[in-house]
Amino acid sequence: MSADVRAAIVGLGSYVPQKVLTNQDLERMVDTSDEWITQRTGIKERRVVSEADSTASMGTEAGRRACAAAGVDPADLDLIICATITPETLCPGSACYIQRDLGAAPAAAFDLAAACSGFLYGLAVAARFIESGQFKNCLVVGSETLTRFTDWTDRSSCILFGDGAGAAVLQPTRDPNRGFQYCVMHADGSGWDYIWIPAGGARMPASTETIERRMHFLKMRGRDVYKFAIEKMQWLLADCMAACDLTPDAVDLVVPHQVNIRIIKSATRKLNFPLEKVYVNIDKRGNTSAASIPIALDEAARAGRIGPGSTVLLIAFGAGLTWSGAVVRL
Numbered sequence: 210m211s212a213d214v215r216a217a218i219v220g221l222g223s224y225v226p227q228k229v230l231t232n233q234d235l236e237r238m239v240d241t242s243d244e245w246i247t248q249r250t251g252i253k254e255r256r257v258v259s260e261a262d263s264t265a266s267m268g269t270e271a272g273r274r275a276c277a278a279a280g281v282d283p284a285d286l287d288l289i290i291c292a293t294i295t296p297e298t299l300c301p302g303s304a305c306y307i308q309r310d311l312g313a314a315p316a317a318a319f320d321l322a323a324a325c326s327g328f329l330y331g332l333a334v335a336a337r338f339i340e341s342g343q344f345k346n347c348l349v350v351g352s353e354t355l356t357r358f359t360d361w362t363d364r365s366s367c368i369l370f371g372d373g374a375g376a377a378v379l380q381p382t383r384d385p386n387r388g389f390q391y392c393v394m395h396a397d398g399s400g401w402d403y404i405w406i407p408a409g410g411a412r413m414p415a416s417t418e419t420i421e422r423r424m425h426f427l428k429m430r431g432r433d434v435y436k437f438a439i440e441k442m443q444w445l446l447a448d449c450m451a452a453c454d455l456t457p458d459a460v461d462l463v464v465p466h467q468v469n470i471r472i473i474k475s476a477t478r479k480l481n482f483p484l485e486k487v488y489v490n491i492d493k494r495g496n497t498s499a500a501s502i503p504i505a506l507d508e509a510a511r512a513g514r515i516g517p518g519s520t521v522l523l524i525a526f527g528a529g530l531t532w533s534g535a536v537v538r539l
């Protein structure tokens with residue numbers, strides 16, 4: 210292991226399906242209103258897959274775009290990690306389909322299930338492989354087809370989620386001013402039932418009864434998740450800044466998990482962190498779990514809000530419970 214090698218993000222890409230589901234569309238599906246959803250979450254619309262798209266197809270396209278941005282031929286990838294809680298199939302992992310469709314064999318490929326923290330967990334794992342000298346070209350994908358696991362009769366959860374994928378290519382750098390400066394990862398499994406999908410796994414295999422009881426859909430304790438998210442968003446922002454001795458002036462952009470505008474505003478207000486330096490696209494994308502941060506990162510880069518030399522804080526929290534943060538210099 211070479212202590213002076215860091216992992217750097219050298220290419221970003223994302224893909225969202227074309228179909229838009231607006232709050233007005235939801236008004237026709239459940240007892241809700243555009244006003245309630247906007248006030249409570251900040252979401253106005255979200256993207257939803259059509260028949261043609263799925264976790265692997267969206268992940269492949271995001272991965273292809275990230276490789277193109279990095280100038281890396283997918284055939285030269287050493288590792289593909291797909292962060293997802295809505296996998297293409299339970300077996301094999303989504304990363305294997307993505308590897309096949311990118312023409313990246315025999316790159317190592319596996320899935321990582323850490324929900325909304327999954328992309329940051331994936332970045333951390335890939336970074337360690339790069340720092341150890343084992344791999345040079347790593348692709349980390351966050352891809353989710355949450356709307357296929359959404360209970361469209363449950364107004365408290367169906368308003369939140371959207372589909373999409375984002376990806377980043379990581380490579381080694383010896384430049385101390387580039388790459389991962391800090392990363393933190395935690396989990397607390399005692400909160401397993403805050404957000405979960407009860408059936409379809411080994412504990413409760415699929416049966417007529419599980420389908421009738423709608424147990425294959427995501428269940429959520431909304432208010433408990435809200436409290437957890439507020440606390441963790443604030444803690445992660447403070448922790449990342451303290452760990453790298455950063456003031457808000459020295460941060461170019463915070464890219465948080467797009468969970469709820471009230472959660473983002475509350476955490477930044479409590480820490481006196483300027484909201485203008487926080488990337489928000491929840492109004493257009495909803496919550497896309499593991500895809501949320503890489504989609505936002507890619508959009509921020511394409512909009513010119515970040516570029517080479519930018520210091521970016523990434524902050525995520527979600528089912529598990531899991532939470533993770535990173536400080537990255539592009």
Ligand SMILES: CC(C)(COP(=O)(O)OP(=O)(O)OC[C@H]1O[C@@H](n2cnc3c(N)ncnc32)[C@H](O)[C@@H]1OP(=O)(O)O)[C@@H](O)C(=O)NCCC(=O)NCCS
Nearest residue numbers: 240241242245249325364365368431432434435468469527
């Ligand atoms: C889900 C969430 C938006 C609900 O907002 P909230 O302010 O906590 O609202 P509550 O759950 O307290 O519900 C308030 C009322 O609105 C109602 N309500 C719930 N969903 C509604 C909807 N879509 N439209 C209208 N009313 C709704 C509730 O039934 C409740 O009515 P009651 O007071 O008569 O019982 C919020 O808790 C949240 O964002 N939680 C985090 C969820 C999340 O992001 N999960 C993924 C994490 S990674």
